[in-house]
Amino acid sequence: MRQPISVGVVGCGYWGPLLVRNFRGLPNCILKAVCDASEARLKHLSGLYPDVAGLTDHEHFLNGLALDAVVIATPVKDHYSLAKASLLAGKHTFIEKPMASSSAQCEELIAIAERNDLILMIDHTFLYSSPVRKIVEIVEAGDIGDIRYINSRRLNLGLFQKDINVAWDLAPHDISIILHILGEFPIAVNCQGNAHVTPHIEDVTNMSLTFRQKRFATIQSSWLEPRKIREMTIVGTRRMIVYDDLQTHEKIRVYDVRVERPPHYDTFAEFQYSYHYGDSYIPYIQQEEPLKTVCQHFIDCIEKGAQPVTGGREGLELVRILEAATASLKANGAPVIFSRSAEGDSVSEPGKVLRVVHAADAAGG
Numbered sequence: 001m002r003q004p005i006s007v008g009v010v011g012c013g014y015w016g017p018l019l020v021r022n023f024r025g026l027p028n029c030i031l032k033a034v035c036d037a038s039e040a041r042l043k044h045l046s047g048l049y050p051d052v053a054g055l056t057d058h059e060h061f062l063n064g065l066a067l068d069a070v071v072i073a074t075p076v077k078d079h080y081s082l083a084k085a086s087l088l089a090g091k092h093t094f095i096e097k098p099m100a101s102s103s104a105q106c107e108e109l110i111a112i113a114e115r116n117d118l119i120l121m122i123d124h125t126f127l128y129s130s131p132v133r134k135i136v137e138i139v140e141a142g143d144i145g146d147i148r149y150i151n152s153r154r155l156n157l158g159l160f161q162k163d164i165n166v167a168w169d170l171a172p173h174d175i176s177i178i179l180h181i182l183g184e185f186p187i188a189v190n191c192q193g194n195a196h197v198t199p200h201i202e203d204v205t206n207m208s209l210t211f212r213q214k215r216f217a218t219i220q221s222s223w224l225e226p227r228k229i230r231e232m233t234i235v236g237t238r239r240m241i242v243y244d245d246l247q248t249h250e251k252i253r254v255y256d257v258r259v260e261r262p263p264h265y266d267t268f269a270e271f272q273y274s275y276h277y278g279d280s281y282i283p284y285i286q287q288e289e290p291l292k293t294v295c296q297h298f299i300d301c302i303e304k305g306a307q308p309v310t311g312g313r314e315g316l317e318l319v320r321i322l323e324a325a326t327a328s329l330k331a332n333g334a335p336v337i338f339s340r341s342a343e344g345d346s347v348s349e350p351g352k353v354l355r356v357v358h359a360a361d362a363a364g365g
């Protein structure tokens with residue numbers, strides 16, 4: 001019989017306990033220990049799971065319990081140092097989104113994992129959710145035609161973070177979904193925003209990603225909205241999809257609507273846009289907890305030695321876009337252009353941030 005994979009979770013604040021519950025429920029996994037700097041959080045966890053060891057001593061957690069894998073759910077500023085220590089201790093490592101605070105940190109973590117033949121997975125949760133998987137299926141089947149643009153809004157009176165702005169907190173979800181649907185890395189990023197509550201930490205941002213062939217995506221993120229909104233619209237040449245993650249049963253609706261321009265006309269009187277209004281439909285979606293699928297995928301990858309769908313490279317791509325968004329924010333929304341890789345702007349070969357183009361230059365060409 002196969003030995004179950006023994007896992008420990010670092011960080012038991014808001015999100016960590018959800019990971020603890022999910023890893024604990026998997027058949028081929030033993031959730032052995034949790035580690036947190038806060039005694040109060042450990043006490044809370046030991047009340048829920050008396051059989052799971054709780055430690056503040058990270059050194060002992062890492063080297064004294066014979067763990068196979070470590071899950072990191074601390075604030076982003078600690079991801080890099082904790083993940084590096086975990087990988088250097090020979091543990092398969094799972095990091096919450098976003099992977100780290102800089103692309104240089106991500107690159108170093110990827111190199112350590114590769115050198116030591118360890119699984120490195122990043123929790124881009126939504127890619128494992130049924131609605132997003134269904135959207136990808138619809139897009140790949142060609143049902144909506146070519147994608148023209150994607151618009152995403154993730155807004156509410158949110159949990160203000162102290163170490164990252166709202167783009168680093170909320171936009172990773174949208175970015176990971178958009179890259180996955182479009183299957184390519186952007187050529188440019190613009191971002192504007194404002195810090196209304198905490199100085200220098202933007203609580204409202206508007207980001208746009210420009211892709212080849214005039215495709216683009218916009219991402220609005222806010223901790224300062226009265227209503228909670230989790231909505232994405234995907235506009236294709238033939239149909240359009242609206243994804244509302246707050247709906248219980250009808251999260252996706254596909255609209256058979258489009259507008260076309262006649263290719264040729266001789267007189268102005270003949271010129272007419274053609275509007276097509278067809279049916280809309282709601283695809284059936286199996287209800288399941290995405291985080292359970294995420295956790296199972298990590299354990300499966302360890303057992304099979306397989307590369308995760310959201311590994312270090314995908315984590316790095318996302319952080320590159322966030323870094324570019326930060327650079328653009330500092331330049332009042334001026335575009336940050338990525339260089340092209342030899343193979344083109346594929347998602348697996350992200351470009352490096354090339355330069356910030358100042359607004360005047362951009363306007364001039």
Ligand SMILES: NC(=O)c1ccc[n+]([C@@H]2O[C@H](COP(=O)([O-])OP(=O)(O)OC[C@H]3O[C@@H](n4cnc5c(N)ncnc54)[C@H](O)[C@@H]3O)[C@@H](O)[C@H]2O)c1
Pocket residue numbers: 010011012013014015016035036037038041058072073074075076078082096097098123125169
């Ligand atoms: N995938 C998702 O949908 C999702 C949702 C929410 C949060 N997250 C991510 O989860 C991570 C944690 O977010 P949160 O909201 O739970 O944060 P939080 O502040 O509520 O909890 C963090 C916990 O980590 C502990 N901690 C901090 N530094 C530590 C260290 N060096 N060693 C041990 N413990 C330490 C703190 O005491 C705290 O209990 C973040 O990376 C966040 O982006 C992901």
